Amino acid sequence: MTLGVTGVMSRIAELQDQLGLKPAPAPGGTSGAKFASALAGATGPGAGNTPAAGPSGGDVVAAAKKYLGTPYVFGSTDPAKGLDCSALVQRAYRDLGVELPRNSAQQAKAGRPVAGLGDAKPGDILAFNSPVDHVAIYLGDNKMIAAPKPGDQVKIQSVYEKPSAIRRVLDSVPTAAVQDMSALRPAGLRATSSGLTGVPYADLFEKFGTKHGVSPKLLAAVAKVESDYNPRAVSKVGAQGLMQLMPATARGLGVDDAFDPSQAINGAAKLLASHLREFKSVPLALAAYNAGGGAVHRHNGIPPSAETQAYVPKVQKALAALGG
Incomplete structure (x- = not known):
């Protein structure tokens, strides 16, 4: 059923009554002017349902x-x-x-x-x-x-x-x-992320990023720098898989097979979430992912090693390329 102006004004009056507002006296003039005045009284400043201005x-x-x-x-x-x-x-x-x-x-x-x-x-x-x-x-x-x-x-x-x-x-x-x-x-920091179309294992970054409260784009950026999305990668020091987890670290995270992308991303998301909670800083969390949390604490910041000093901006650059 379509309401005319009279019906709308009546509905506004009901809402005013429900909100405990005193309806303004009906002004003279056309029914359109009465409607505008009534609408302003119900929804404008002072009506009780418009938030005050926030910080400037x-x-x-x-x-x-x-x-x-x-x-x-x-x-x-x-x-x-x-x-x-x-x-x-x-x-x-x-x-x-x-x-x-x-x-x-x-x-x-x-x-x-x-x-x-x-x-x-x-x-x-x-x-x-x-x-x-x-x-x-x-x-x-x-x-x-x-x-x-x-x-x-x-x-x-x-x-x-x-x-x-x-x-x-x-x-x-x-x-x-x-x-x-x-x-x-910003949208990239809300509960769900977008913009990973075409990125390998995008669904897993989304799934486990959401599960552990880590930006899926951040996880994808780490994988890009760590292995270039290669689930079979092995580093010269023995780090394994897509997220380059050391065997001892993987075991501590409950990862039985670091070459399994699903397990690797789940473990990396869990690890990054822990570092983010501890250091409350993305650069420091990335430094901890690369060099260990103990090294970050010892140096009270990003460790001075050339590898870690280069690693953090590489991941940040990869994250920016993903729109993160």
Whole structure:
């Protein structure tokens, strides 16, 4: 049954009564004007069912400024120890209840694009280089706050070159969306992933990534770097299969046959999930996957070995190629 204007207005009045709202007096004029007024009274600001505005870009700037003077420490997300560039951005937004991905390449895809620096607003994310390897928070007036490099600290500086990307995460974010946070989480980080079409064993990356709470794209990127998706690969030190698990590690993960892609991916997902929970950082979790968690703890970051220093950016590059 199709309701006319009168029927719709009657339904709005019922909803107002159910919500405990006082209906506004019916204005004069046409029935269309009455309808618009009634609809505004039922759904507009003050009606009780429209969330208040969420945090603003200015709030992001204020949150970031709390970390001025914090030392730059690559891979660290703990302000008591130090922060790297993407950790600063993530921390400032997280302090406002907005969850962002961990690394700079992922943050350069969060929110929506801004055409150029002339259109940028305080709180926007500035990304630099291609592939992206540095991010900062725009302050306005060609200034930004960033954790620039080792030996430096979080500070305010001029925007010294044209950003390769500018992203706006906050326009006017409803409070409810911030509390939920899933509304702001990039699609690649939600419970299900996409974009693995054509990738070998995509269904297994999806299945076990979802099971253990690890991005399927991250698992696929690790497999790409470890074995180039070869389930029969064996390294010179004896690591086996698609995910290059050492025999002792495989046994500890309950993997009976590391050459079986299903078992290998399940074990690798379990291992990565453990490292992510422990280190709360994708780069550090990758370093632990390559060199062991003990090595990451001993060096309080990515171990200085040439292999691990090269391994982490290789996986990050593979992840970026998958759109992760």
